Amino acid sequence: MSGNDAHPQHPIMPSEAGTPSIFDRFATAVGDHVSQAWFFCLCVLIVVVWAPTLTLTDLDTWQLIINTLTTIITFLLVALLQNTQKRSDAAMQQKLNAIADGLADLMGALHSDERPLARDRRELLAAVGLENHESSD
Known part of the structure; x- marks a missing residue:
């Protein structure tokens, strides 16, 4: 295995995330505005x-006018807010994976031959989907 393959399933760290697309930035801006009291007012x-x-x-x-307008606005806002929520959930999962990965590495470095700690480490890795993670040490 080459040096670059040390972490084949290494979680993406939040600081490694790329620049959001124009649509993602737009969806975030809209989500920030429509979630405020002034928008409701x-x-x-x-x-x-x-x-x-x-x-x-x-x-x-x-009735047709208001129903059409509210349907269109609702449809567009749901699409934008769904995009924002999906990215928020993904970012949270990346942070949790990074924490679990770091904790698993720490447990791996400390466990030596202590069976309970080794078992706990395997359970942690399995719980967060990092079963095949290979430590860099």
């Missing part, structure tokens, strides 16, 4: 301003 204001327009159109058209 803006939505309430839109509904309050829209409500009196019933007098300008018939009921069916009035």
Whole structure:
């Protein structure tokens, strides 16, 4: 095995993550804005301003307009927020894997021939999906 193959399943460290794409940055920015109180107040204001327009159109058209707008906005926001949540979950998993990997390496360095610690190390590696991890020592 070459020197570069020491960690074939080495978890990606949070500091090793690449630059997010334009879409990822956009989704994060939108998620940051729509999760604030002012955005909710803006939505309430839109509904309050829209409500009196019933007098300008018939009921069916009035309902169709708000239903169409809310459906479109909801669809787009769900897609953006799902992207943000997926990346957040992946980042959290990477951090947990890095912690577990470091702990497993520490346990490996300390365990020598102590059976309970060796068993605990194997259980930790198996629990986080790092069963085939090869230590660099």
